Amino acid sequence: MALQEQTYDVVVIGGGPVGENVAQYAIEGTELTAAIVEAELVGGECSYYACVPSKVLLHPVEVAATTTSGVGVTPTAVDVARTLERRDEWVSGYDDAGQVDWAHSEGIDVIRGHGRLVAERTVEVAADGVVQRLRARHAVVIATGSTPTVPDLYAEARPWGSRDVTGVVEVPERLAVIGGGVVACEAATWMVGLGSAVTVLVRDDRLLSRQEEVASTTVLQALRDRGCDVRLGTEVVAVERPGAADTGLGRVHGGPVTLTTAEGPVVADEVLVATGRRPRLDDLGLDAIGLTPEDVGDGAGLPAWLHVVGDASGEAPLTHWGKYRARVIGARIAAAVTGTPPPNEPEGIPVPQVIFTDPQVAMVGRTEREAREAGHDVVVADVGADAVTGTALLREQVSGGARLVVDRSTGLLLGATFVGPGVADLVHAGTVAIVGRVPVHVLRHAVPSFPAASELWLRLLEALPRELRVP
Numbered sequence: 001m002a003l004q005e006q007t008y009d010v011v012v013i014g015g016g017p018v019g020e021n022v023a024q025y026a027i028e029g030t031e032l033t034a035a036i037v038e039a040e041l042v043g044g045e046c047s048y049y050a051c052v053p054s055k056v057l058l059h060p061v062e063v064a065a066t067t068t069s070g071v072g073v074t075p076t077a078v079d080v081a082r083t084l085e086r087r088d089e090w091v092s093g094y095d096d097a098g099q100v101d102w103a104h105s106e107g108i109d110v111i112r113g114h115g116r117l118v119a120e121r122t123v124e125v126a127a128d129g130v131v132q133r134l135r136a137r138h139a140v141v142i143a144t145g146s147t148p149t150v151p152d153l154y155a156e157a158r159p160w161g162s163r164d165v166t167g168v169v170e171v172p173e174r175l176a177v178i179g180g181g182v183v184a185c186e187a188a189t190w191m192v193g194l195g196s197a198v199t200v201l202v203r204d205d206r207l208l209s210r211q212e213e214v215a216s217t218t219v220l221q222a223l224r225d226r227g228c229d230v231r232l233g234t235e236v237v238a239v240e241r242p243g244a245a246d247t248g249l250g251r252v253h254g255g256p257v258t259l260t261t262a263e264g265p266v267v268a269d270e271v272l273v274a275t276g277r278r279p280r281l282d283d284l285g286l287d288a289i290g291l292t293p294e295d296v297g298d299g300a301g302l303p304a305w306l307h308v309v310g311d312a313s314g315e316a317p318l319t320h321w322g323k324y325r326a327r328v329i330g331a332r333i334a335a336a337v338t339g340t341p342p343p344n345e346p347e348g349i350p351v352p353q354v355i356f357t358d359p360q361v362a363m364v365g366r367t368e369r370e371a372r373e374a375g376h377d378v379v380v381a382d383v384g385a386d387a388v389t390g391t392a393l394l395r396e397q398v399s400g401g402a403r404l405v406v407d408r409s410t411g412l413l414l415g416a417t418f419v420g421p422g423v424a425d426l427v428h429a430g431t432v433a434i435v436g437r438v439p440v441h442v443l444r445h446a447v448p449s450f451p452a453a454s455e456l457w458l459r460l461l462e463a464l465p466r467e468l469r470v471p
Helices: 015-027 045-046 049-065 080-090 097-105 152-155 162-166 182-193 212-226 292-296 319-338 368-373 426-435 455-462
Strands: 001-013 032-037 108-112 113-120 122-129 130-142 146-148 173-177 197-201 229-231 236-242 257-261 264-268 270-273 278-279 306-308 352-355 360-365 377-384 401-407 413-420
Touching: 001 015, 015 032, 015 045, 015 097, 015 130, 015 319, 032 278, 045 049, 049 080, 049 182, 049 426, 080 257, 097 108, 108 122, 113 130, 122 146, 130 319, 152 236, 152 270, 162 182, 173 182, 173 257, 173 264, 173 360, 182 212, 197 264, 212 229, 212 360, 212 401, 257 270, 257 306, 278 292, 352 426, 360 426, 368 377, 368 401, 368 413, 377 455, 401 455, 413 426, 426 455
Parallel strands: 001 032, 001 130, 032 108, 130 306, 173 197, 173 270, 197 229
Antiparallel strands: 113 122, 122 130, 146 278, 236 257, 257 264, 352 360, 360 413, 377 401, 401 413
């Protein structure tokens, strides 16, 4: 193979939104140079296979549900063909030319191929018979994301993963979903909306086990009301699928699959395995610099020139969190090289999350259980999602609820959860309150508009003990 050598100030392995952000923030406003190494699509999992296409598929399902809820609109159904067409538009037909153009406009080079560390601050990329050796003057950043975990039990059945279900081309008549987390709940919502008969098999005794109980019970009931067969406390012990074959992204992978459980068999035309993800750290050449994937996850033993960010770091596997961490790390790299002050990052930054089921789940900070386990003297305020006019107007029947978790001694917000229609945008106020360390007696003076869903904040604050509301 021919060998080419290039030198940059920063080399980023991984061209998803996290890699893009760290490269951008490392060089903007400076004379520094950066390259992104990407073997697949620039823009990454979120742009083509996760966040963006999943929300495109979920939105028409939510709209259709609203029109059938008695709000004075003629009921509509999901147009499956147009929904899939719109999904293809949003993922640019799985073409990353626009993302590459953006990188070039920011002064970032894009190197195609699989990147591996071969020595200190040195990355090799092999593609099309050429090996490119990239030397980094200052920093190498690993932003390779994560990959789905597929238990060995399902390997020979050629199951769908998250890419297949967001890239669905053939809607299976019967779909089995394994798992009870975010991917499983969101996918079950849009697949039943697209016309599939969905059975969800959950080993745990509830859905969304890391969320507040109101999220678990509300989403469970919503899925069942849509016709999903959700079975809790169910473990699959055997899987059979004669003639299974990989027929392409989003297509049914062969004949029917039989899933054996203690309660009896479940037969489906396709099975989605949504049992979690792990950092993508394989085949990165970590051994060439004396490291293992475990060292990367710990982060303590990394050399000063090597950074790990996003899902690859083992932190919260959420695009917005990875992008935030990328902005901080990119700015730190720039500051170290240029001799300017590094960014001042407050302690205890909370991680917000929205689950785009219908109803939505939005949360930030700690749950009540997590706050108590951390040693806080906790006060909790709860109200129903229909407690204010702004939400009650959205549907004939509004399910869900909202909760604040507050530290009794300081009056500071520790966590907030909202479950209901259109609550995704309510959680940012909680994020601001936690980051800004705003006590709840001050939050009472942040006046919500009427009639808007934000009045849930007022009702929650009113539900707190008087000694916390009045300083």
